Amino acid sequence: MGRTIVAIVATGTALVLAALPIVLALVSPGGLGGLAPPDPATPSGEAINQLYWFVFGICAVVFIGVETALVLFILRFRRRSTTPVDAEGPQIHGNTRLEIIWTAIPAVILAVIAIVVLVRTPAVQATGGDRSDELVVRVEGHQFYWRYVYPDGQISLDTLVLPVDRPVKLELVSYDVNHSWWVRELTGKQDAIRGQVNELLLRPTAEGTFDGVCAEFCGVLHAVMPTTVEVVSQEEYASRIEQLSGQDQAGEAQLALGRQTWERTCAKCHGPEGQGDLGPPIAQNGTLVDEEALRDLLNDGLDTPGVEGYMPPVGRGWPAFQVQALIEYIRSNEDLAPPEQDGGGSG
Numbered sequence: 031m032g033r034t035i036v037a038i039v040a041t042g043t044a045l046v047l048a049a050l051p052i053v054l055a056l057v058s059p060g061g062l063g064g065l066a067p068p069d070p071a072t073p074s075g076e077a078i079n080q081l082y083w084f085v086f087g088i089c090a091v092v093f094i095g096v097e098t099a100l101v102l103f104i105l106r107f108r109r110r111s112t113t114p115v116d117a118e119g120p121q122i123h124g125n126t127r128l129e130i131i132w133t134a135i136p137a138v139i140l141a142v143i144a145i146v147v148l149v150r151t152p153a154v155q156a157t158g159g160d161r162s163d164e165l166v167v168r169v170e171g172h173q174f175y176w177r178y179v180y181p182d183g184q185i186s187l188d189t190l191v192l193p194v195d196r197p198v199k200l201e202l203v204s205y206d207v208n209h210s211w212w213v214r215e216l217t218g219k220q221d222a223i224r225g226q227v228n229e230l231l232l233r234p235t236a237e238g239t240f241d242g243v244c245a246e247f248c249g250v251l252h253a254v255m256p257t258t259v260e261v262v263s264q265e266e267y268a269s270r271i272e273q274l275s276g277q278d279q280a281g282e283a284q285l286a287l288g289r290q291t292w293e294r295t296c297a298k299c300h301g302p303e304g305q306g307d308l309g310p311p312i313a314q315n316g317t318l319v320d321e322e323a324l325r326d327l328l329n330d331g332l333d334t335p336g337v338e339g340y341m342p343p344v345g346r347g348w349p350a351f352q353v354q355a356l357i358e359y360i361r362s363n364e365d366l367a368p369p370e371q372d373g374g375g376s377g
């Protein structure tokens with residue numbers, strides 16, 4: 031009797047634990063804390079959600095069926111107190127009909143899942159509709175930040191601004207190791223691989239701010255490589271793009287690009303005031319304002335065999351005006367500018 035109770039309690043506990051993900055997924059509003067996907071903001075996200083719930087539904091039915099049968103069998107065929115301890119169960123030599131059934135049913139289920147997934151997966155790439163006013167944005171994965179380049183050369187780091195209701199093509203590339211761009215509300219994840227251009231086609235249908243991550247382990251600061259996508263009205267998009275520093279801008283716009291570059295790239299390793307963190311302190315280092323030396327360092331990084339300390343080629347692919355913007359920002363910042371530059375002014 032005691033053993034029966036133990037068996038029932040153990041089975042019950044195992045069932046509750048196993049069913050927990052299902053319960054969580056059903057009550058979850060989505061987001062990182064939950065197991066259910068977030069509300070989609072694009073047809074691509076909608077297609078992913080449909081596939082998720084389709085596969086989830088079938089799995090839930092199978093799970094409940096199997097676990098129910100398991101519990102019933104445990105209770106129904108357990109050893110009774112009247113049965114001798116050394117009693118043998120009935121000796122069975124297979125059952126052809128049963129075996130065919132329990133092979134065929136899973137095969138049919140798997141085939142249905144495979145067919146539906148293969149048919150629906152292309153819908154994740156938003157190829158349909160009028161794409162004549164497609165917005166092409168270059169998405170560069172770098173250790174350890176995202177660099178977005180808009181059609182007229184404007185640059186933003188880690189934050190991507192997109193207009194609502196307009197087809198978007200993201201061209202993903204990498205300048206060092208593999209990264210993966212993933213903003214769950216918008217679309218599926220796509221790798222950024224060196225030497226290759228991968229595409230993501232999507233059409234944001236709702237305004238809002240959507241958080242994403244780098245989904246491919248890419249080095250020591252992989253965890254601080256998140257991204258944000260701000261989907262705004264077409265008018266706001268135009269004015270936001272205007273504010274982003276392009277090639278010919280100087281003054282405030284240039285300083286803004288320089289500050290963004292410092293904060294999103296240098297400061298992640300060297301600290302917000304260049305005081306040193308994962309990387310060594312670099313505040314007031316002469317190289318910071320020596321355009322040629324800085325450019326070489328940003329392009330090549332530091333990776334000497336046998337020497338501790340690795341710096342990624344963090345500025346590979348930057349145009350000269352971005353390096354200049356960084357230098358102007360450093361010159362304008364008292365904490366960062368080398369003393370001989372007589373920093374403190376605005377450049």
Ligand code: CUA
Pocket residue numbers: 171172174208209210244245246247248249252253255
């Ligand atoms: Cu980039 Cu992980």
